Amino acid sequence: MYNPSLVHNFLSRSAAIYPKKTALICGEERLTYQSLDKHSDHLAHFLITSGMKRQDRIVIFLDNSTEAVISMYGILKASCIFIILSSFLKSQKLHYILHDSGASLLITHVEKADIVKEAVNDCHVKILWIGNSDKIPNNLSSHSYQWYSLFSDLNTIYTNNFHSHERECIDIDIAALIYTSGSTGEPKGVISPHQNMISAAQSIIQYLDDLCIFYYRPHDHIPALRLEVSPSVANSRNRLSVLLESVKLQCGVPGLIEPFPLYLADRMVKHLRTAVPAIRSTTTQEMSIGWKGNYSDLFFAMHGYRTEWGK
Secondary structure (H helix, E strand, C coil): CCCCCCCCHHHHHHHHHCCCCEEEEECCEEEEHHHHHHHHHHHHHHHHHCCCCCCCEEEEECCCCHHHHHHHHHHHHCCCEEEECCCCCCHHHHHHHHHHHCCCEEEEEHHHHHHHHHHCCCCCCEEEEECCHHHCCHHHHHHEEEHHHHHHHCCCHHHHCHHHCCCCCCCCCEEEEEECCCCCCCCCEEEEEHHHHHHHHHHHHHHHHCCEEEEECCCCCCCCEEEEECHHHHCCHHHHHHHHHHHHHHCCCHHHHCCCHHHHHHHHHHCCCCCCHHHHHHHHHHHHHCCCCCHHHHHHHHHCEEEEECC
């Protein structure tokens, strides 16, 4: 397995090995690994030359978009810290996070100008706007940059040789600040260094390499469910039978799932651990009553899977 020391090494390596392969699809937009790498290099160069210091906090307040992905990698390549926020955030919470994080730059879209205008009050933060410059509020234009102007000189010599000028960064440097939703109070930021994010990514890669996938239709009144299980469950007759029986029991009440079969049948299983604990508890008890085998098989199988509905 590839063992990078920095999160953005994943992108640089993929761009070198699969330059023309599609890396990102967003609506009608498509970016290859090479193009994504080049765009993020260009943004990193801009951040460095515009005065962003090492480990400066930069907030990304965008809808899901190619610009959001470019921003994340560009920030990392400049040895800064990215903070991705929900695009539905209100001005009050955005204001709090900008203050709490000590953000130096906000990357956002002009369609969010009304929210941003209220949020940046009393904040010493610069703004990189995406979209029509005519929509940038006049009182914010003096300390603003424009995304499309920035990328008008994408093919400059400096950008093409960016890696030779890239800022040094080490694996214990912070890569991201992840803020909670703040539903029970003010949002709280959690620090995530490069090494932690890489460890999580490698664990997911390892898990997906070992994943066993099959479809199972427990009842005629619901669609087939896509089950993703670990080899230890898939290769054990006892554990697999427990899993299938538990899924069948969980989806066994036609009246419950009649109104929204595709949605509820999936959610009853996929989010069983948190969304429907009562059903999970009942199913566990029901299975345990007549179970004559090893109880570890029973509980391991019921915890060791996830599912999405399949057509």
